[in-house]
Amino acid sequence: MVMDTGRKNTKGNKHAVLWLFDLDNTLHNASHAIFPAIHVNMNAFMARTLGSDGIDADAATVNAARENYWRRYGATLLGMVKHHQVRPEDFLREAHRFDDLLGMIRAERGLINLLKRLPGRKILLTNAPLHYSGDVMRHLRLQRHFGKHISIEAMHVHRQLRPKPSRHMLRQLVAREKVPARRCILVEDTIVNLKAAKRVGMRTAWVTQYLKDQSNTIKRPNYVDVKVKSVRQLSKNLHRLR
Numbered sequence: 115m116v117m118d119t120g121r122k123n124t125k126g127n128k129h130a131v132l133w134l135f136d137l138d139n140t141l142h143n144a145s146h147a148i149f150p151a152i153h154v155n156m157n158a159f160m161a162r163t164l165g166s167d168g169i170d171a172d173a174a175t176v177n178a179a180r181e182n183y184w185r186r187y188g189a190t191l192l193g194m195v196k197h198h199q200v201r202p203e204d205f206l207r208e209a210h211r212f213d214d215l216l217g218m219i220r221a222e223r224g225l226i227n228l229l230k231r232l233p234g235r236k237i238l239l240t241n242a243p244l245h246y247s248g249d250v251m252r253h254l255r256l257q258r259h260f261g262k263h264i265s266i267e268a269m270h271v272h273r274q275l276r277p278k279p280s281r282h283m284l285r286q287l288v289a290r291e292k293v294p295a296r297r298c299i300l301v302e303d304t305i306v307n308l309k310a311a312k313r314v315g316m317r318t319a320w321v322t323q324y325l326k327d328q329s330n331t332i333k334r335p336n337y338v339d340v341k342v343k344s345v346r347q348l349s350k351n352l353h354r355l356r
Contacts, residue, residue: 131234132293134316135260136278137247138240139303139324140345142221142254146324151218152209156180156190159208163198188279188306189241191266195275202275206243206266215246216253224346229259231349237262239287239300241269241277278302279310288314299355301345305335312337317355321345 138144157176164171164179183193194200212218229236237260240247244265251257264287269277276283288295295315302308303325308318322329323343334341340351348355 130293130297131232132291132298133232133234133236134239134287134298134300134311135236135345136240136300136302136304136307136321137238137242137250140301140321141225141256142219142250143324145326146220147218148212148215151212155211156205156209159205160190160194163194163200189277191277192275202267206246210243210246215249219250219253221254222344222346225254225256226259228346228349229256232352236260237264237291239264239278241266243267278304278307281310281314284311284314284316288316301348305329305338309335309337312339319348319351319355 135141138148157173157180160176160179161170161172164175179193180190183190183197187193187196191200191202191205194205195202238247238251240263242250242265244263244267247265248257248263251260251263257263266275266277269275269280269283271280271282271286278284285295288298291298296317298311299317299319300308300311301319301321302311303321305320308320312318317339318337319340319342320329320334320338321342321344330343340348340354342348342351
């Protein structure tokens with residue numbers, strides 16, 4: 115679903131910068147508690163779905179399916195929809211079920227000031243569902259700084275769900291916003307999404323501070339224009355994103 119937050123619309127200005135911000139592990143630390151909870155929820159849902167005769171599938175079966183679908187489609191959800199006739203809304207609802215979401219959110223200070231300093235329009239582009247991403251954005255008080263909020267429910271191409279890293283979806287977004295791809299900047303923690311954006315012609319910024327692997331020590335790939343530990347460093351790197 116696309117949510118218009120009421121910010122001034124400058125769509126159609128081919129010289130304006132359009133920022134496309136990811137949410138989880140970009141604007142807040144989802145690895146702290148939220149991603150572990152999603153992992154548990156997702157596994158439980160998949161175990162029920164992949165099981166038979168009222169018996170849940172075992173952990174090895176679930177893990178193999180999840181990794182396979184992520185590798186093939188870029189999102190476990192797409193594999194569950196394609197191969198198991200799962201309704202996307204059911205999967206997303208169960209995966210994002212939390213007892214205390216607000217208590218699980220961790221984010222650094224200064225994000226509002228950062229967004230004020232960055233020139234151009236800003237869109238939240240997240241593979242998370244609207245109810246969850248909206249709650250996080252409201253808790254962080256960031257929603258008013260984004261012209262649009264595009265959640266996974268809105269990422270359809272020819273009536274097929276196509277979340278990031280779909281290049282077809284990114285091209286459709288660029289066309290709809292009437293901004294050349296070279297004037298768009300995707301800010302992400304997920305490297306495969308940045309690679310897709312670069313192939314579409316966008317600029318790319320890789321945020322690494324919330325990643326639990328060794329991304330902070332990995333050399334910047336050639337499809338990443340800027341590698342930063344924190345989104346707060348973006349304003350200092352504007353010259354490299356133009």
